[in-house]
Amino acid sequence: MRVLVIEDDWKVGTALKAGLELEGYTAVVARSGEDGFFRATTESFDLIVLDLGLPGRSGLEVLSGLRGQGLAIPVLILTARDTVEDRVQGLDAGADDFLAKPFAFPELLARLRALLRRGRTEESLRLRVADLELDPIGRTVTRGGIPVDLTAREFDLLAYLLRHHGQLVSREMLAREVWKEPTRGTPLDNVIDVHITHLRKKVDRDLAHRLIHTVRGVGFLVKNGA
Numbered sequence: 001m002r003v004l005v006i007e008d009d010w011k012v013g014t015a016l017k018a019g020l021e022l023e024g025y026t027a028v029v030a031r032s033g034e035d036g037f038f039r040a041t042t043e044s045f046d047l048i049v050l051d052l053g054l055p056g057r058s059g060l061e062v063l064s065g066l067r068g069q070g071l072a073i074p075v076l077i078l079t080a081r082d083t084v085e086d087r088v089q090g091l092d093a094g095a096d097d098f099l100a101k102p103f104a105f106p107e108l109l110a111r112l113r114a115l116l117r118r119g120r121t122e123e124s125l126r127l128r129v130a131d132l133e134l135d136p137i138g139r140t141v142t143r144g145g146i147p148v149d150l151t152a153r154e155f156d157l158l159a160y161l162l163r164h165h166g167q168l169v170s171r172e173m174l175a176r177e178v179w180k181e182p183t184r185g186t187p188l189d190n191v192i193d194v195h196i197t198h199l200r201k202k203v204d205r206d207l208a209h210r211l212i213h214t215v216r217g218v219g220f221l222v223k224n225g226a
Contacts, residue, residue: 006036033057067094
């Protein structure tokens with residue numbers, strides 16, 4: 001599950017990212033309204049946690065812009081401004097829920113789970129390509145109805161590839177988004193290649209219909225084809 005946190009307060013944003021990732025979410029933090037809007041419209045997320053007082057573009061402007069583009073992703077507004085007027089403005093702009101600062105992290109998690117249940121069923125959250133199915137909530141994978149036993153890293157790697165089904169995924173993207181090491185001094189290419197090899201053996205096995213492909217010199221691709 002990918003969560004976009006749009007929050008300019010460094011401590012709050014960092015704490016939210018760490019807490020969400022401990023709960024099994026993939027969290028991305030944007031530090032301004034402009035960056036948050038750009039990420040929300042160019043990347044795939046399941047939820048957005050949005051602060052109102054943002055530099056560059058306010059939270060309400062971000063929210064209105066997203067809804068104006070037809071993006072129906074659930075949005076939880078996280079703000080120190082919690083008057084009735086603030087709530088009305090947020091709801092009119094398209095917010096799904098509010099949580100006032102300071103807040104208890106368990107309540108934030110409960111509200112996010114409620115938004116997921118309200119907006120999308122568990123079935124719709126599953127990722128599928130051909131006869132391969134990944135359940136991000138139950139963290140299970142099947143191929144042709146047969147369970148595929150993956151390590152935690154292999155599961156996260158496969159989930160990222162499936163979310164980018166039909167798109168080329170570079171090793172740099174995997175190092176940044178799956179391994180969370182964008183500034184590592186030495187490349188993770190060999191480590192990534194080993195994991196891809198193990199993942200391919202488990203997912204594609206000896207099947208004629210292979211789903212995980214390597215594009216030499218570029219990266220990897222999941223596609224419904226031989």
